[in-house]
Amino acid sequence: VERVVAAALSLLDEGGPQALSVRAVAGHLGVRPNTIYTYVPDRAALERAVVERILALADAQVLESRTGPWSRRVADYAARLRDVLLDHPGAATLFMTAPMDGRNALALGERLLGLLVDAGLPPEDASRAAYLLMVHVLGSVALEVAETDGTRPLPPEALRVAARYAALSHVPAGEYPLSAGTAQVAAAWVSREQFEWGLGVLLDGLAARVRPA
Amino acid sequence: VERVVAAALSLLDEGGPQALSVRAVAGHLGVRPNTIYTYVPDRAALERAVVERILALADAQVLESRTGPWSRRVADYAARLRDVLLDHPGAATLFMTAPMDGRNALALGERLLGLLVDAGLPPEDASRAAYLLMVHVLGSVALEVAETDGTRPLPPEALRVAARYAALSHVPAGEYPLSAGTAQVAAAWVSREQFEWGLGVLLDGLAARVRPA
DNA sequence: ACCTGAACACCGTTCAAGT
DNA sequence: ACCTGAACACCGTTCAAGT
Numbered sequence: 001v002e003r004v005v006a007a008a009l010s011l012l013d014e015g016g017p018q019a020l021s022v023r024a025v026a027g028h029l030g031v032r033p034n035t036i037y038t039y040v041p042d043r044a045a046l047e048r049a050v051v052e053r054i055l056a057l058a059d060a061q062v063l064e065s066r067t068g069p070w071s072r073r074v075a076d077y078a079a080r081l082r083d084v085l086l087d088h089p090g091a092a093t094l095f096m097t098a099p100m101d102g103r104n105a106l107a108l109g110e111r112l113l114g115l116l117v118d119a120g121l122p123p124e125d126a127s128r129a130a131y132l133l134m135v136h137v138l139g140s141v142a143l144e145v146a147e148t149d150g151t152r153p154l155p156p157e158a159l160r161v162a163a164r165y166a167a168l169s170h171v172p173a174g175e176y177p178l179s180a181g182t183a184q185v186a187a188a189w190v191s192r193e194q195f196e197w198g199l200g201v202l203l204d205g206l207a208a209r210v211r212p213a
Numbered sequence: 214v215e216r217v218v219a220a221a222l223s224l225l226d227e228g229g230p231q232a233l234s235v236r237a238v239a240g241h242l243g244v245r246p247n248t249i250y251t252y253v254p255d256r257a258a259l260e261r262a263v264v265e266r267i268l269a270l271a272d273a274q275v276l277e278s279r280t281g282p283w284s285r286r287v288a289d290y291a292a293r294l295r296d297v298l299l300d301h302p303g304a305a306t307l308f309m310t311a312p313m314d315g316r317n318a319l320a321l322g323e324r325l326l327g328l329l330v331d332a333g334l335p336p337e338d339a340s341r342a343a344y345l346l347m348v349h350v351l352g353s354v355a356l357e358v359a360e361t362d363g364t365r366p367l368p369p370e371a372l373r374v375a376a377r378y379a380a381l382s383h384v385p386a387g388e389y390p391l392s393a394g395t396a397q398v399a400a401a402w403v404s405r406e407q408f409e410w411g412l413g414v415l416l417d418g419l420a421a422r423v424r425p426a
Numbered sequence: 427a428c429c430t431g432a433a434c435a436c437c438g439t440t441c442a443a444g445t
Numbered sequence: 446a447c448c449t450g451a452a453c454a455c456c457g458t459t460c461a462a463g464t
Contacts, residue, residue, distance in 0.1 A: 022457060034458075035429055043457065096309045096355045101380070106389055113391040127395035131402045132411040139352025142309045167314070176319055178326040182340035189344045198345040201418030208417050235438060247439075248448050256438065 003029060004039045005049045012050065012090030016150030019090065022046070047098045050091055055104035058084040064111065070119035071203045077115060078137050078199055079192075081108075085141045089154050092145040095138050109134075120210040129206050136198060144190040161187050216242060217252045218262045225263065225303030229363030232303065235259070260311045263304055268317035271297040277324065283332035284416045290328060291350050291412055292405075294321075298354045302367050305358040308351050322347075333423040342419050349411060357403040374400050 007028040011019045022043055026033040040046045062080045065073060085092055109130060116126035147164070148154055165187035173180035188194055220241040224232045235256055239246040253259045275293050278286060298305055322343060329339035360377070361367055378400035386393035401407055 021455085023455080031428095032430060033456095034431090034460090037458075038428055093310060096352075097306060097359055099360055106384065106392060110389045110392050113395070117391060123391065123395050124398050126391070127398040128402075128407055128410050129414070131399070131407060132414060135349060135352040135356060135411065138356070139309075139348040142355075143348060143351070146310055147312055171319065176323045178330060178336065178339070179319060179323050182326070182336050185337050185340040186344070189341075194341055194344060197341050198348065201342070201345060201415060201422070203418070204421050205414035205416070205418035209414070234436085236436080244447095245449060246437095247441095247450090250439075251447055 001039045001049075004036060004046070005053050008046055008050050009053055009088065009091065012150075013088060013152040014090075016090045017093050018150075020047075020050075044098070047094050048102065051094050051098050051100060052102040052104050054084065054088055054091055055100070055102065055108055059104055059107055062108070062111070064115070070115065071207065074112075074115055074119070074133070074203060075196070075199055077112060078133055079196070081137050082141055082192075082195060085137070086144070086154060087152070089145045089148060089152060090150040092141050092150070096142050116206075119206075120212075121206065122209075122211060125206075125209050129209075132202065133199075136202060140195050140198070147190060157191055160190055164188075164190065214252045214262075217249060217259070218266050221259055221263050222266055222301065222304065225363075226301060226365040227303075229303045230306050231363075233260075233263075257311065260307050261315065264307050264311050264313060265315040265317050267297065267301055267304055268313070268315070268321055272317055272320055275321070275324065277328070283328065284420065287325075287328055287332070287346070287416060288409070288412055290325060291346055292409070294350050295354055295405075295408060298350070299357070299367060300365070302358040302361060302365060303363040305354050305363070309355050329419075332419075333425075334419065335422075335424060338419075338422050342422075345415065346412075349408075349415060353408050353411070360403060370404050373403055377401075377403065 004025060007025045008020055011024055011028060022036050023033045025046070026036050029035075036046075040049065058081055061084055062077055065076060085095065112130045112133065113123075113126050116129050117123060119126075121129060144160075145154070147160065154160070165183065168179075168183040168187055171180045171183060179186065217238060220238045221233055224237055224241060235249050236246045238259070239249050242248075249259075253262065271294055274297055275290055278289060298308065325343045325346065326336075326339050329342050330336060332339075334342060357373075358367070360373065367373070378396065381392075381396040381400055384393045384396060392399065
């Protein structure tokens with residue numbers, strides 16, 4: 001089972017999202033296509049397993065710094081998650097598609113919840129906030145990756161932003177004055193800076209919901 | 214071209230995300246598969262066209278109420294967008310996959326930007342905020358739809374939440390106390406209430422960046 | 427438990443050709 | 446401009462069978 005998931009992930013890393021297929025995994029293992037069904041019930045399960053595998057990587061990498069203000073700790077957590085996902089761009093789409101219901105997803109969620117409860121959020125709000133943060137991380141990564149071919153490694157951020165800027169220069173300023181006037185910023189929508197700006201807005205909003213200690 | 218996109222959308226509505234294929238569209242129009250390439254260069258272009266088509270529906274539905282506080286207007290705008298997307302669940306995934314670079318996407322973005330600039334955000338922040346809001350809307354909808362089969366109409370929210378609650382009841386409280394303790398809330402992650410709670414957090418964070426009038 | 431051959435009902439896309 | 450036949454190189458999945 002492990003080798004099957006590993007093969008699937010390396011196919012995604014090298015060839016992007018389309019590179020994953022049951023037959024390709026079989027080929028990669030030197031085996032006939034139907035052999036895969038000995039290990040995995042169907043393709044959807046294989047995708048869920050890949051998601052779980054990547055979450056395991058994330059779990060290892062997310063060392064919870066117990067120092068600093070809670071907003072900093074949450075921001076670090078989110079940034080690490082993003083880094084891990086961007087390191088496997090071919091698999092990023094799967095996170096929007098395959099339900100994150102495995103053990104590793106639970107473990108990650110529990111940790112994030114802990115961080116937010118420690119911050120002083122009521123448990124109900126902590127739960128909502130955890131999901132809000134995941135939507136931000138997963139959504140940002142998915143949209144960022146969607147503009148690439150999904151192979152690893154991603155082109156450097158500066159290049160991707162520059163390409164967007166070139167494309168945005170064709171926006172007619174007469175018809176769309178605001179969009180044209182902020183093309184520089186819109187080009188950088190797929191950047192770490194945008195991600196963290198958004199995260200900052202989000203954390204400010206959460207701060208207002210922290211109950212006085 | 215129009216009939217091709219209409220056929221694609223109705224396939225998605227009736228059969229979910231997997232129902233869209235070049236061959237199925239051809240079949241739906243009573244024509245051979247390769248005929249489709251007279252109208253559209255490839256499958257990716259077809260998907261972009263579907264996205265544009267749905268954005269056109271959204272554009273029609275997003276009537277900008279000029280009354281009320283800016284945060285209310287932005288929230289209404291986001292909620293309408295969400296409604297339109299949830300009304301075509303089979304196409305929701307396409308929004309995380311196909312770049313939103315068409316005319317209708319631009320028009321929608323320009324309107325949102327206008328709303329945010331009127332609110333008093335500096336143009337650069339308005340641009341970042343517009344994207345942040347889109348990530349929230351698109352991300353929330355995609356994750357919400359991912360737990361269904363993507364056919365139209367979606368099961369009622371109450372049913373989807375109840376199904377999640379049943380699944381979450383299996384979370385071991387010993388290992389994941391926080392998750393288990395907030396299962397009720399986590400079940401409702403795929404609800405309008407969660408969407409608007411998150412939107413509220415976001416708007417509060419943005420309020421702090423509005424420059425004094 | 428692990429693997430196979432053979433088959434079924436599909437894909438996206440290209441090319442030369444016809445009206 | 447619109448459509449076709451024929452073909453190529455693929456898919457996911459099932460089933461009966463073999464070790």
